[in-house]
Amino acid sequence: MRKLLELLSDGNFHSGEELGEKLSISRAAVWKAIKKLQALGMDIRSIRSRGYQLSEAIELLNENSIYQHLNSNTQEQLSKIILFDSIDSTNRYLLQLDEVHSGDVCLAEQQTAGRGRFGRTWISPFAANIYLSLCWEFPEGSTQLIGLSLVMGMAVIKALHQLGVADLSLKWPNDIIHQQKKLAGILIDMTGDANGPCRVIIGIGVNVKMPSTVNHLLEQAWTDLTTIINQSLSRNKIIAFILNELFQTLPVFQENGLTAFQNEWLAVDALYGKQVVLKSAHNDIHGEACGIDERGYLLIKHDDEEQAFSAGEVSVRALEMEDK
Numbered sequence: 210m211r212k213l214l215e216l217l218s219d220g221n222f223h224s225g226e227e228l229g230e231k232l233s234i235s236r237a238a239v240w241k242a243i244k245k246l247q248a249l250g251m252d253i254r255s256i257r258s259r260g261y262q263l264s265e266a267i268e269l270l271n272e273n274s275i276y277q278h279l280n281s282n283t284q285e286q287l288s289k290i291i292l293f294d295s296i297d298s299t300n301r302y303l304l305q306l307d308e309v310h311s312g313d314v315c316l317a318e319q320q321t322a323g324r325g326r327f328g329r330t331w332i333s334p335f336a337a338n339i340y341l342s343l344c345w346e347f348p349e350g351s352t353q354l355i356g357l358s359l360v361m362g363m364a365v366i367k368a369l370h371q372l373g374v375a376d377l378s379l380k381w382p383n384d385i386i387h388q389q390k391k392l393a394g395i396l397i398d399m400t401g402d403a404n405g406p407c408r409v410i411i412g413i414g415v416n417v418k419m420p421s422t423v424n425h426l427l428e429q430a431w432t433d434l435t436t437i438i439n440q441s442l443s444r445n446k447i448i449a450f451i452l453n454e455l456f457q458t459l460p461v462f463q464e465n466g467l468t469a470f471q472n473e474w475l476a477v478d479a480l481y482g483k484q485v486v487l488k489s490a491h492n493d494i495h496g497e498a499c500g501i502d503e504r505g506y507l508l509i510k511h512d513d514e515e516q517a518f519s520a521g522e523v524s525v526r527a528l529e530m531e532d533k
């Protein structure tokens with residue numbers, strides 16, 4: 210199926226005969242494969258006299274194209290890239306591997322059970338967005354992880370800035386926002402011992418070109434990179450830029466923790482000074498967001514008293530944000 214998609218990816222017409230010959234399969238088999246791609250959401254039209262055509266040219270994920278944009282620091286630390294056409298979840302895949310190493314990266318064209326925070330589904334249509342997971346080991350245990358998700362969000366923003374995407378901020382703890390709409394999210398899974406060595410899987414989903422057909426499935430106000438910059442960007446290049454930032458940031462974070470990044474948070478904090486509602490299982494806390502403390506907890510001022518809230522216990526909702 211991938212070979213067929215590669216042949217169609219230029220956006221031109223290709224006859225069933227030509228495709229069959231190139232793939233060494235019958236025309237009927239080509240037709241069946243086309244049906245499968247259409248079922249994945251690929252917009253392929255067929256005209257009897259001309260053949261099959263994708264509604265527009267697409268760029269598939271490609272390891273060599275990603276490598277072209279990796280800097281030497283990333284190339285040294287990147288252990289391997291595992292690339293799937295379709296997988297349930299890139300985070301889950303790395304989590305269940307017995308043999309997984311710091312620096313292993315998993316990517317997919319599509320996730321059939323993409324996972325978001327708070328048990329939500331992360332809508333992951335085929336060849337549209339970025340679904341990336343990276344494994345990293347912390348030898349000194351989970352206390353080393355304080356603030357990791359915040360710092361990963363900052364790293365993704367830096368990578369996107371380098372690609373010309375401006376006006377991005379972070380809604381605590383790690384929703385990447387453009388003009389109050391969600392562009393990207395981060396999900397960190399951890400395995401191992403709280404006191405001994407532990408391993409995290411850092412999962413990053415970035416909306417690049419969300420097809421309008423999935424609009425009704427999305428729970429939140431959302432945006433994508435193509436809408437923001439009004440032109441198409443190479444997913445392979447974006448992935449490489451994100452990896453460059455992650456591999457630059459993770460060793461610094463491992464060495465120095467959140468303190469090394471606390472000032473940077475001020476520059477990207479989407480909630481600072483805003484009235485927010487913090488939802489927890491028992492009650493809602495209303496107050497003014499006042500940044501984060503040294504653990505990465507959200508500070509909320511209420512009745513002149515500042516309280517800190519941890520990522521694990523709460524969800525946050527700013528009144529000004531269109532969170533459904």
Ligand code: BTN
Pocket residue numbers: 297298299300301320322323324325326327329331339340341342384393394395396412413414415
């Ligand atoms: C969020 O809810 O904001 C977090 C979304 C995280 C989505 C990414 S996509 C790659 C990785 N694999 C998953 O199943 N989830 C994360």
